[in-house]
Amino acid sequence: MQLxxxxxxxxxxxxxxxxxxxxxxxxxxxxxxxxxGIVKTPxxxxxxxxxxxxxxxxxxxxxxxxYLGVLATRKAHVRKMPGRLAAxxxxxxxxxxxxxxxxxxxxxxxxEKAMSNICSNEAxxxxxxxxxxCLLGKEGIRELAVQCHSKAxxxxxxxxFAALLNDxxxxxxxxxxxxRNAQDVVAxxxxxxxxxxxxxxxxxxxxxNDLLVAVTERRTRQELDAYAQxxxxxxxx
Numbered sequence: 593m594q595l596x597x598x599x600x601x602x603x604x605x606x607x608x609x610x611x612x613x614x615x616x617x618x619x620x621x622x623x624x625x626x627x628x629g630i631v632k633t634p635x636x637x638x639x640x641x642x643x644x645x646x647x648x649x650x651x652x653x654x655x656x657x658x659y660l661g662v663l664a665t666r667k668a669h670v671r672k673m674p675g676r677l678a679a680x681x682x683x684x685x686x687x688x689x690x691x692x693x694x695x696x697x698x699x700x701x702x703x704e705k706a707m708s709n710i711c712s713n714e715a716x717x718x719x720x721x722x723x724x725x726c727l728l729g730k731e732g733i734r735e736l737a738v739q740c741h742s743k744a745x746x747x748x749x750x751x752x753f754a755a756l757l758n759d760x761x762x763x764x765x766x767x768x769x770x771x772r773n774a775q776d777v778v779a780x781x782x783x784x785x786x787x788x789x790x791x792x793x794x795x796x797x798x799x800x801n802d803l804l805v806a807v808t809e810r811r812t813r814q815e816l817d818a819y820a821q822x823x824x825x826x827x828x829x
Contacts, residue, residue: 595623595634598797599804600765601758602631609638625649625662627763629737634664641665650724651717660717670694739809740764743816747807750820753828757802765806767792770827774803780826786819788826 596602605619612619620641621634626648634642644662651659665673671694679693728736744764748756757767770777774791781788789805792798807816 596763599767600762601760606637626737629734646721649721736809744807747816753824768803770801772827773800777827784822786822
């Protein structure tokens with residue numbers, strides 16, 4: 593399951609997790625890291641494995657990369673995880689340190705049974721994400737999430753000329769049904785200097801007039817107002 597969904601809808605999957613476990617299955621959650629500042633986490637819902645794209649954790653868009661992945665699991669499954677696991681420990685003098693753990697999973701220890709054969713290095717991206725989160729802190733991460741959510745809700749309130757497609761609450765993305773073709777609107781908005789959103793029909797998840805819109809903490813109210821007016825002018829003319 594995806595949290596939020598592809599078109600931005602939020603849901604509590606606790607009941608689904610229980611049904612999976614009753615059937616002897618695992619629940620895997622794909623989540624948006626920033627949303628967890630205010631949204632119930634996959635672990636709290638009962639998910640067994642959680643994965644995410646870490647680009648939103650302070651990594652520039654960079655024309656498509658490099659980025660980093662996020663992978664978490666319950667303790668029962670850690671021996672099946674690929675990649676390197678770092679854990680806290682103490683040295684002989686009682687000083688705190690960090691080491692790679694569960695080394696029996698690595699190809700340089702037990703090649704024939706290794707769960708890890710990863711030779712690329714995402715450490716710089718992971719370090720940047722760590723610095724980003726440390727600078728924000730717990731309250732900063734929550735404030736970041738609040739900003740994304742509140743600005744998206746504000747933009748929703750300015751787009752009354754379009755139908756909202758989400759059947760539940762959203763975080764920072766939502767889907768609209770415009771009065772005219774979404775791909776045409778996106779092209780015309782681009783000529784006015786706006787990245788309007790993502791047309792959904794080419795992806796097989798919507799009709800020709802359906803558009804996915806995203807709002808981040810970087811957008812000001814003036815920018816949101818300008819976008820709303822431009823979208824109304826373009827979609828309704």
